[in-house]
Amino acid sequence: MRPALLALLLAMVPAGAGAGAQTEGPAPATAPASTASAFGQYAPPKQFTEQVTETFYLPMRDGTRLAVLVARPAVGGKAAEGRFPVIWHHSLSSTQQDGDGVGPRKGGFSSMPGLTDHGYVVVQVARRGNGQSFGTMRGYHDRNEAHDAYELIEWLGTQSWSSGKVGQYGCSNTGDAAMHAMTVNAPHLAAVFAGCFSWNKYDAMRRGGIFAQWGTGPTRTVEQDMAVPPVAGDEGKVLLRQAAEEHQRGVRLFDVWNALPYRDSFSPQLQSTFWFEGSASSYKPQILQGKVPLYIVGGWRDELRDQGLIARMNIPGARIVIGDWLHCENEDFALVQEAHRFFDRHLKGIDTGIDRDPPIHYFVVGANGSKGEWRRAGQWPLPQSRLVPFGLSAKGLVQDKVFTAPFSTAFSVDYTVKPCPEALSGSRVQPCHQPGQGLSLAGKPLPRPVEVTGHGLADLWIAADTPDANLFVYLEDIAPDGKIKIVTEGRLKASLRKLATAPWSLPGIPWHRAFAEDAAPLTPGVPVRLQFDFMPTSYTFAKGHRIQFTFTGSDHRERARDPQAQPARITLISDRDHPSSVSLPLVSK
Incomplete structure (x- = not known):
């Protein structure tokens, strides 16, 4: 980030948003041998049992204010001193509503904020044009969002409570947002855990050239936007209403996609060949340049399951887990524990055993006398x-x-x-x-x-x-x-x-x-x-x-x-x- 812009962002954060001592946090313990290679069962002891949160608006390069919720480990009702790795979510609201697209299951993506117990700062940011944030959504995962991600990652990596290591997670629309964050080479981004996203939007959303896809993004009324909790200090929802009214200037995504029957179709509403602009695949060279570790989550009953497998083939070192799951659901699988194992390895430098695991974990439905079973593989398609x-x-x-x-x-x-x-x-x-x-x-x-x-x-x-x-x-x-x-x-x-x-x-x-x-x-x-x-x-x-x-x-x-x-x-x-x-x-x- 340009120094002047970063200084401006730091200056505009409300008092207390960067509170904390400048000393390093508690040294992380080496993962116990019993959990170091336990796929989906990683469970080191908790470091904290309390959490404190705060919400505020953070301005972007063009002045658009994005709503941010910061959850920090706490002791005695106060934020713990020290610097901690940061995990963030580029979502549809800063307060993680049911309609934000991260799945309804407990123990899944929606439970990530609980990782404050293990010495992480967990941050939710409403994407521009959504939730409590101001701005207008332009298409779906355009370069505005990607550049916002760069600014946010660099801001998160330079706070007094941050170790400088930033991870990102998301599923569905927020999984796509995480993939696009990998395209801008933010220096502080150190790991991404993303599920059920599109590698190429045309192949995902107009599969086979046919518009037979459920997903056309959020289209919410002012009343629906007004139902989300406001940012602190806006209890009267004055700012929330202003933001909600700005959202209405966005173009309905169904109308955009319906008018783009070909991969090279030009969108007059968005003034681009938007299948290219909105696809992570278009920025493969930038993703490879960044070398950010990636862990992919998919489900055999998810419409986007092929996209994760294709992304893994194109991003060296990427890992993937695919269960017998619907979109952004994970049944009884301990998904947060697996994300924790991944982030501990790449944000804290702990040997969790994940590097010694084969990169592909998949569930064979109906195997083992119809019970199904987990298997591992080193390559896809399977050589056998x-x-x-x-x-x-x-x-x-x-x-x-x-x-x-x-x-x-x-x-x-x-x-x-x-x-x-x-x-x-x-x-x-x-x-x-x-x-x-x-x-x-x-x-x-x-x-x-x-x-x-x-x-x-x-x-x-x-x-x-x-x-x-x-x-x-x-x-x-x-x-x-x-x-x-x-x-x-x-x-x-x-x-x-x-x-x-x-x-x-x-x-x-x-x-x-x-x-x-x-x-x-x-x-x-x-x-x-x-x-x-x-x-x-x-x-x-x-x-x-x-x-x-x-x-x-x-x-x-x-x-x-x-x-x-x-x-x-x-x-x-x-x-x-x-x-x-x-x-x-x-x-x-």
Whole structure:
């Protein structure tokens, strides 16, 4: 940060915000051997049992005031003397509300402020245009937010109660904010713990070129903003109302994304090709230059699970844990303990054993007699998995065959499709099987358990009677009693089928550049080849169960359908000139 600007920020902090002695805090103890390598169970003794907090506004370079909450370890009701590492959260409010996107589970991201017990200062900052902060949100994770993160990190790293080591955490929208903080090379940023974020926003939010994503960011009314607790000194909510009214000048994110059908679409509202501006992937060279350690959290039932795995491939040294979790949830896993182990290593220099762990921890759903089990890996995709093709036939799936006999079947597309009871809603929304919808092809009952771990691939030929069509394919598990469970899915807009080489590393999956010039309309009745990936999974099909693929042209999660991509029927084709198959990454035992 420029010296003059840093001095201005320090001068404008309210009295007491930088209180504390200049001596170093208590020397951290070496992690006990019993916890040094205990994945998800790190639990050294507490150093403190009290916490004090204060809230205030901090001005940014353009004068925009951001709301800050600082929680510090305390003794006898007063802030503990000494300097401590800082962990902060670039959130939607400074008081961590339920709608801020860090998950509802206790023991998860929302419990991070409890790390003051272990000698950390924990800080919450409402991003500009959100919560108690002033300003107007421009898009979602633009460079304004990234530059705010730089200023905040440098401010946090130079306070009298700070050791100079700053870590950042977040999940969902705040996980994205943490990733963007890695793009500005703030000298005091020393570690990032981020979950359920997008590596590339187009691939995450318009997966396969289709707007079938739940997330379009916060859009809150003045009344909703007025419901959050105000900053200290603003008990009458005068400043909060001013901030809430400024927020309303922002452009509704749904309208922005709906107007950007291609990766290179220009946003007139934001005056940029915003898929590029808002993607962490666009700043890969800056991230690599910063060399900040990164720990990623994902879930096999989260819409963004592939994004974390791809980010790990592109950021050397990054770690990842993926459980059988929904968006920003972690069930009974001790997530804060694992974050604590990570931050103790990189912010306090303690040998917690984390450096000796393989970088990938993943849960295999249905393994170990259906209980599931945790496994570790050094690389992804797993070297022991192999892509096995399943050919399509009139009698169902044929394993290890790309083509068996000519096959052509048309299925109707129902655009009135509604979610089934188990689909959930909001950030937890899931695809669901709709009986009688689309075309379902199943294999024979399995003679033994089959593990699928990795990214499935679809290589399909279709024809339609419209200039475009959306194709969804679900991998499903059919139990002996006929109950159907969706394991994972893939999708692609037919007009954006052209393949290209991605500007970042991928786990052996197809990539579509999806520029406007790449769009290729369909000719009615003429077959076209669609190649795309399934979102990754780790799932064991039990003995006696059957593997099924269901093909549809619509999905209840679609946010805004393209009128050019609504055929009445889609024809799925497989013959010698147009061999169709779906391949799954089966793990050898």
